[in-house]
Every structure is written in C-alpha cells, then in structure tokens.
Amino acid sequence: MPVDANPVEARAIDWLIRQRDPDFDDWEGFADWLAENGEHAAVYDALASLDRDLDVLPRGSGAVRIAPAFPPGSPVSRRPSRRAWFGGAMAAALxxxxxxxxxxxxxxxxxxxxxxxxxxxxxxxxxxxxxxxxxxxxxxxxxxxxxxxxxxxxxxxxxxxxxxxxxxxxxxxxxxxxxxxxxxxxxxxxxxxxxxxxxxxxxxxxxxxxxxxxxxxxxxxxxxxxxxxxxxxxxxxIGGWRSGLLVYNDAPLALVAEDLKRTAGIDVRIAPAAASLSFRGALIIDPDRNRTVADLAALSGTMAKRQDNGWILTR
Amino acid sequence: MALYDGSITGTFLKRRGGAARRDMAFQSNQFMTRSIDRADPAQGIEGVLLSNRDRIIRFLQVRGAGESAEDLFQDLWMRLTERATGPIADPLSYAMRAANNLMLDRYRSARQREIRDKAWGETSDGHEPSAEASLISRQQLEQVQAAIAATGERPAHIFRRFRVDGASQRDIAQEMGLSLSTIEADLRKVYAALAALRRQFDAG
The missing domain is CATH 2.60.120.1440 (Jelly Rolls)
Known part of the structure; x- marks a missing residue:
C-alpha cells in the first residue's frame, strides 16, 4: 500500500532527488518554487535534514543487524533516545x-x-x-x-x-x-x-x-x-513492538489489530467487509492513539470510526 | 537565468558602488582570465559570488533566511573563499548548492539546540549530542530502515543504490533493466514513506 506524500512534500521530494545529481543546475527553478509559498522552505528543510541523516546508513547490503540495545544489567527505559551507534559486539556463532x-x-x-x-x-x-x-x-x-x-x-x-x-x-x-x-x-x-x-x-x-x-x-x-x-x-x-514500530508485509488486518491491542492497548475491531484486506507498511505507535489508528486506516484503505472504547475499521 | 541578467548588474551597481571595478572586470573575459592566471584560486569563485550577488541573496531569502540574507551572503563568501577549490565546471551552480547547504546547516543547528534543550529539560542520560550528531536517534534510524524495507524489495534496493551507494538514476536503470521513470517513481515512493515517518517523529 503506497504512502502518499502531500503535494508540497511530493515537490520537495522531487527537488531532493534531482539535487542529488551533481550536475543539477536548476537552482532558479528551485528558488521559484520556494518563493511560491513561505511554507515550502520549511517542508524542504525537514525532509532534506532527514535525508542528510541517512548519510550514516551503511553501504552494501543495506541490512543492519540490531545490536543488543543495552548491556546486560543496565537500566532499561522504554523509549531510549540516544543509544551508542551499533554498539556492542555481536556474539559469534550463536x-x-x-x-x-x-x-x-x-x-x-x-x-x-x-x-x-x-x-x-x-x-x-x-x-x-x-x-x-x-x-x-x-x-x-x-x-x-x-x-x-x-x-x-x-x-x-x-x-x-x-x-x-x-x-x-x-x-x-x-x-x-x-x-x-x-x-x-x-x-x-x-x-x-x-x-x-x-x-x-x-x-x-x-x-x-x-x-x-x-x-x-x-x-x-x-x-x-x-x-x-x-x-x-x-x-x-524484529521485536519492533519494543520501539513502537510494527512492520507488516501483507498481514490480515485482524492480526494488526491484535498486535495493536497487545502493544499499545488500542482496541481496533475490523468490520466484516474489511476483514479480507491485508496491510503492508510500517505503523508507528504514536502517543496519540487517534493518530496511530488514522495511520492504519489511511495505509490500509479503510475508514476508522469510534466505537465503544475503541475503533472499528470499515471499508 | 536570463530572467535576472538585466536587473542584477543594475542593482548591483547601485548597492555596491565601491565594487564597480570588479563588476566591470567580470564583464570582460580577458580580465577574468588574467585574474586566474595570477594564481589566485579564490578569484574565480569570488567573481561568481559578486556578479551573482542579488541572485544568491534572493535565493537565501526564499530559502528561509529572510532579513539575514545579506549576513548569510557574507557567511557564504567566507565559506567559499576560504576553502581551496579545484576547477569547478559550473561555479554558479556550485555557489547555489553551497548556499543551499548553508541554509540546511543552519536549520540543523537550530534543531540540534532544540533537541538538546529538550533533553536537558528532561534531565536525561547525560549524553550530549556531538558536533556532527545525527538529528535522529539510532532507534529512529532503525525505524527509517524498516520503513524503507516496507516499501518493497525493488524500491528499497533502488533507494539504497541511489542514496547509500550514490549511484545515478541512469546507472541504476541500466543495471536493473528498468526505465528511468520506474526508478524515479520508486525513489519517490521511498521518500514519501520517509516523509510520512518524519511527520510521525515530529508528532512523537
């Protein structure tokens, strides 16, 4: 299920992609786009900044092994923000x-x-x-x-x-x-x-x-x-629930709902008409539950309605 | 480009009368060549900065500098003239790219301060972000990687070739036997997923 960026983001993304070409020279066109709306620069900055953070992605396979998050015995918090980068040696031949x-x-x-x-x-x-x-x-x-x-x-x-x-x-x-x-x-x-x-x-x-x-x-x-x-x-x-990230590759919506309940205590029911839909994508457990459910609905092509203490997803 | 050529020289002369000699100089190829021959490597980029001053200031303004654009032009001047550079194919593009990077650096420094202030407010783990600290946590980077992977095998592979390995879209198209437009669409798709993730980072 593709994620749609909003139109301004989509344009900012286009510029980012084009500017990675060392021969890019349409800086006037870029300036014109920025001048169209004062908001454009902020959207571009936010995305360009995230893009720059990707400089640390390792070259090669692209797969990164998750090192143990904490050395044994250290205090553990639920949402650590600054861990040592890929710290900790991998245990060999396990x-x-x-x-x-x-x-x-x-x-x-x-x-x-x-x-x-x-x-x-x-x-x-x-x-x-x-x-x-x-x-x-x-x-x-x-x-x-x-x-x-x-x-x-x-x-x-x-x-x-x-x-x-x-x-x-x-x-x-x-x-x-x-x-x-x-x-x-x-x-x-x-x-x-x-x-x-x-x-x-x-x-x-x-x-x-x-x-x-x-x-x-x-x-x-x-x-x-x-x-x-x-x-x-x-x-x-793997174990993405620990950091509030659930990743699915064509999973039935009922399974996603079960995970949301367990991981975040969010009650989501799936209407029969939507039961056959599958979900693909990354879902972040947001402190704002409305947002998490809205994301799930948007990414799965369903509509979320409040029901009792939770939500129901319908087609 | 042609759009600005007329006005630039005019306002340039008005605003910086003292630099008129230089401005004249860059209307003469002969003079410019001689400057470079005098083994002054900065002269080339200085000339480009001077003769495109208004264009660059306008860019800095719309790029978010607002009233600081004039000051930032000076920062840019320092950045570009202090640095020894080899021959540059397109010095104006080079200067504009540098101006763009300058603005991004400013944005990131401001964000860095915000994050640090927030972290201190929370009396956290005593770690301080280093000078070139990433603005996203390792955990967020893991989420970024998962989000990239979740766009599908082909887009994720194309994105890695493009963004991580630095391959051009043309080269990727060739090695995968795909059209350029397919490569571009997949890149857009991955970036869109990252944009959505970034909104969630902000919200969290």
Whole structure:
C-alpha cells in the first residue's frame, strides 16, 4: 500500500532527488518554487535534514543487524533516545534449538502478567533479559535461572550464552533451547511465531528440522502437519513492538489489530467487509492513539470510526 | 537565468558602488582570465559570488533566511573563499548548492539546540549530542530502515543504490533493466514513506 506524500512534500521530494545529481543546475527553478509559498522552505528543510541523516546508513547490503540495545544489567527505559551507534559486539556463532516440550510443572514460579499496552523488561540473574510486550504472560522460576515460559502474548529474549547450560524457553507445546541469541516469540491462539534477530535457531530438530538464521521467521500452527515454512523478515523490524514500530508485509488486518491491542492497548475491531484486506507498511505507535489508528486506516484503505472504547475499521 | 541578467548588474551597481571595478572586470573575459592566471584560486569563485550577488541573496531569502540574507551572503563568501577549490565546471551552480547547504546547516543547528534543550529539560542520560550528531536517534534510524524495507524489495534496493551507494538514476536503470521513470517513481515512493515517518517523529 503506497504512502502518499502531500503535494508540497511530493515537490520537495522531487527537488531532493534531482539535487542529488551533481550536475543539477536548476537552482532558479528551485528558488521559484520556494518563493511560491513561505511554507515550502520549511517542508524542504525537514525532509532534506532527514535525508542528510541517512548519510550514516551503511553501504552494501543495506541490512543492519540490531545490536543488543543495552548491556546486560543496565537500566532499561522504554523509549531510549540516544543509544551508542551499533554498539556492542555481536556474539559469534550463536545456535538455538527449538524442541518439543516435556511438561514442566511449576513449583516455585513467578508469574509476570502485563496489561494491554504495558511493556516490561525482566533482567535475569545470568544477565539475560526478557522484554515482555503488553497483554502477555511469562513465567520464570528463581530456582531455574535458565528457564522461562511464554504462556501467551509476545516477548523478545536476549540470552547470554553458556556452553554447558542452555537457556530454555517454553511456549505452547514447543520448547526453545537457546544457546545465546536474540529472538522474538509470539504466542497467539494455537499458533507460535518465532523471528530470529541474532544467531541460529533449530525449530523442533527431532521432528521438523527447520533451521532459522538471523532475519528469518516461522509461523507454526499447533495443528500443522508439515514443518512451518521459513520466511525472510527485515532484521530491523524484529521485536519492533519494543520501539513502537510494527512492520507488516501483507498481514490480515485482524492480526494488526491484535498486535495493536497487545502493544499499545488500542482496541481496533475490523468490520466484516474489511476483514479480507491485508496491510503492508510500517505503523508507528504514536502517543496519540487517534493518530496511530488514522495511520492504519489511511495505509490500509479503510475508514476508522469510534466505537465503544475503541475503533472499528470499515471499508 | 536570463530572467535576472538585466536587473542584477543594475542593482548591483547601485548597492555596491565601491565594487564597480570588479563588476566591470567580470564583464570582460580577458580580465577574468588574467585574474586566474595570477594564481589566485579564490578569484574565480569570488567573481561568481559578486556578479551573482542579488541572485544568491534572493535565493537565501526564499530559502528561509529572510532579513539575514545579506549576513548569510557574507557567511557564504567566507565559506567559499576560504576553502581551496579545484576547477569547478559550473561555479554558479556550485555557489547555489553551497548556499543551499548553508541554509540546511543552519536549520540543523537550530534543531540540534532544540533537541538538546529538550533533553536537558528532561534531565536525561547525560549524553550530549556531538558536533556532527545525527538529528535522529539510532532507534529512529532503525525505524527509517524498516520503513524503507516496507516499501518493497525493488524500491528499497533502488533507494539504497541511489542514496547509500550514490549511484545515478541512469546507472541504476541500466543495471536493473528498468526505465528511468520506474526508478524515479520508486525513489519517490521511498521518500514519501520517509516523509510520512518524519511527520510521525515530529508528532512523537
């Protein structure tokens, strides 16, 4: 779904693109456009300034690996603004294994339940971290420092590597044995999604034998008979809920609504007529909910109306 | 260009009578050549700045300088004449581009101050933006990259070739076997996505 810039922005963009040509010489034409309306210079400046910030984008593949946002044990805020640029060395040769679970009865567990829109980071004794999205339930056990269970919802795991002592994450009937990596797990109704941002994951090595490397993801239904298909995901979008950015590539609107509820506590219902629409694009969770929903509506070609405490998207 | 040629010389003479000698000089190719021969590399760009003074000031004005345009012309003069430059194919374009960059730098410095003041108000992490600090956070840069990726594989690739690798639209069209208009449309699409993202940055 293309995003339309407003006409002034569209013109400013044209100038920006043309001016990147070293032979550009229509400065008079540019001046005429600026003179048309006093607002034009401000729009141009804002875009040209963002454009200049792109100078730091790395050349080559264009894919940037997300370094761990914080060193283990450091205080964590929800919206950090100035992190060290790509700081932190990447852990090398990380391998994780997802296996079929054995039931682990909880004796002494701590249950962490987040309300819709509430994000929480749990630092574990070994330096590993679990970033828990809203509307989720995670269980940890002080007696088992290398274990966590995602009962429902979504969490991003950053696991510190220990050769002889793998970290185990359980969800649904799957077991994720992690040897030091970072990955996001979503547990929806009868479905588990895993996206890997660092390291390597083996999904159900005894049964499905699916290998996931950084930048790959799977969606596995509890009733699936076949191994889940591996798809590519943009590294920068994995666990995007943590920074308030949700990226979709043709996702059903209902799934987007579910994520909005969990991540930001925003209630969005999808009218039956709009249920077949899919969404493609990047959605930013704005402090102003109206704006987030308006963006979703605009980007998905729907209309948003208030309904009860939330919104309904119609065609 | 022709639009301004008549008025420039006239107002120039009125405003800066003292510089009339120089102005005359640049109406004579012979003199200009001699100036350059006298191994004064700044003379070339000085001449262009002088003979296009009104045009450049008008540009600075509409570019947002308002009443400071005259002062900024002096800043531009300093910038361009202090810097040793090699031969310039189109010195006027060069000067106009420099004027444009000057204005963008001013905008960015002002924004930098705003952001810093705001950060201090929030008594944040004690980090201070460095001189050439980016105006967007790493997190925002990640969002930018995600937004670029979300426009689709082809536009994202074209954008990277164009903006990150610095390839020309023509070269990209050639290497991808696509028309120039397709390249341009994809670039517009990515920039439009970035413009939308920027509005959200502002709102946040």
């Amino acid at each position: 391998v994780a294994v997802i296996g079929v679970s054995t039931l682990n009865p909880f004796s002494n567990g701590t249950r962490i339940e987040t309300a819709a829109g509430e994000h929480r980071t749990v630092a574990l004794a070994d330096g590993s971290r679990i970033e828990i999205n809203g509307g989720s339930v995670v269980e940890i056990d002080p007696d088992r420092p290398r274990f966590a269970r995602l009962e429902s919802g979504e969490a991003m795991f950053h696991v510190v590597h220990r050769d002889k002592d793998p970290f185990v994450v359980e969800t649904g009937d799957a077991r994720i044995v992690d040897l030091g990596t970072a990955f996001n797990v979503v547990r929806r109704a009868r479905q588990t999604s895993v996206a890997v941002s660092e390291g390597i994951v083996l999904y159900n090595p005894d049964r499905d034998k699916v290998r996931l490397v950084a930048g790959q993801a799977i969606d596995a239904g509890d009733d699936d008979r076949r191994p889940p298909a591996v798809r590519s995901v943009d590294l920068t979008s």
